[in-house]
Amino acid sequence: MLRWVIFLLIFIIIDVYAFQAFRTVSKTIWLNVVYWVITLLVVGNLIYQFYGLTRKDFGNPQAFAFGFFLAILIPKVIILGIMFAEDIFRVPQAAFRYFTEGSNADVKYLPSRRAFISKIALGIAAIPFGAVLYGMYRGKYNFKVLNYTLTFEDLPEAFDGYKLTQISDVHSGSFDNIEKVEYAINLINEQKSDVILFTGDMVNNETKEMLPYVDIFKKLKAKDGMYSVLGNHDYGDYLRWESAEAKAQNLEDLKDLQKQIGFDLLLNESRYVEKNGEKIALIGVENWGAGGFKKAGDLKKASEKVDKNDFKILLSHDPSHWEKQVIHDDYHYHLTLSGHTHGMQFGVEIPGLFKWSPVKWRYKYWAGIYKELGQYINVNRGFGYLGFPGRVGIWPEITVIELKKGSHNA
Template structure:
């Protein structure tokens, strides 16, 4: 209860500051009433859905949009708060000086009037995230981007020179609310005509039933050398309440079966050779291995037990912290690792080839795109779907296409 009281006090303080900026341009009383009406409705809706909320009871679309609408008003108001507070750094000392210099009996307001320029500038800055977040909820979450990379390896088998793979990750089917957009994305994946499609975990939020409506969409995925997948932390059902351990176990077994029916070959701490013209590369898949409290079912040694150290290896591991903590130090030398998990936090700023930033970088060293360490590469996919916040702002849903080339990189 106390935390809700604290949150409401924070919101009130923030809104009082934000409203000071808003009323400088909104002279009409009806607009001012509308400001407070929207604020009360959004905060009330959030409290209604989250008071007493337990993540294990399920996270519905209503929960997602209650959180999303809160973010829509919260971030712009934080900017307004900073703008107004920055002005008060000068106004308060001036007011104190005027009070004491004029004497206790002086009449009038000791605070200088707020400058319209400051308020309007703060409103202009706040309008940028406001528009971006609204766009992110309305269209950004389905704004699929195909990102293409070419990676060179001296020891790549000749037969695989020019081999193309498509990686998708973090489908989170329980979050979707537009079937047509998913059909479009599946068509976009197939248009890449890659040799193999690799999915790196989190196909659901919690339960197999979330994927059932999309079975006949994802089973349209096609690749000459097949479809392969691994499990992510959400696929185990660890974040849901179950009536029994047996029910939880059955959910996971049902998920494995459903992935097979879609066409995925699920790799559970095991490996598979991809063969071409008498040569082969090893595809290794581990169960989820995550740092910081996430499930650590992945067993790299077990997964690689049937392959050779000198094989060219592609590793599928959901969480990039596995690559950082275990994989790049392993003496088997995994040429390319494919991960996901971070979603790029679904929020950030990217100028392709120039600049990339998201708050998630404070949690994960490797959080989006291609990285190289000790002659080994990892691609951290930004995710196909979305979770919790029902949108994406600046970090768009990703379909990765990687072409393998034999030779020395020009980079």
């Protein structure tokens, strides 16, 4: 109860500033009424949906309540910053007049807020307000195919021009539009890659979340097969299960379900893909993440049947594994495929020029291709979404990587 009181007090302080800007511009009572009705409905719904909630109960109603709250909170915080900056000048001016003019002042000490400052604040705040709503309505299914070409000196000749498609972080429990999901699966098949690789988080928590989409995912096709690994959410660690047996059964059900779809699930193990008498190694580890995430991944075990000189592609859900262990391993993993970060589902990207998201403060490698010590990683921005029911600027991703043999990247 106390945390809700604190939450409401903080929000009221923010709203006091936000409403000052709105009232300065708005000259009609009914607009002020609309402002407060929307605010009370959104905040009231948030409290209703989340009060006493357990993680197992979290679903689309709670996700949308959180999303609509963000849609009004972020603009209000922006307005707070601008209006507070104005007060840096207004308050000292009022204090100066009080001590110099006293009761002889012919006007009130504190100057009125300037309308143009309020208009600027509201104009700037309208941008994230619209962006968040768009992200919830369209952005979460705004699938993008990102194409990369990576060149390696020691790539087997037979695999020159080999194409792989990576998807990650399906989070099927968050979906609310089966037709959009089917569109994305068709988009993956249209890439006609040689192999499809999935890097974890099929579900949010429970295997049953994926059941409505199994037949759609069964349509995935690649001539050299499909391979997958587990992500941190796939283990069911974020729920309170009725028993350890129920949790273990959920994981076994998920493994069986991936097999039904057609994925060869790699649990700290490897496979070879052969072509014209040459081969590359596909290695998959269970989840290994820094900062308190599950560490079931065993790189040594996964690679025990792979020769050090083989060309190696590693599937590892969390990119912190690459940073902490993989790039320093003497086995030299040519290409690692990860996901996990979602790019925080929020950020700004200008392809080839600029990318930013708050998640960069948590993960050094958070979206796209990186190269360290002669090794590459692609951090996929994710297929689905989690928590916030949308994406703003960081769109759902289907990665297509073409392997080329040569001395350097073009």
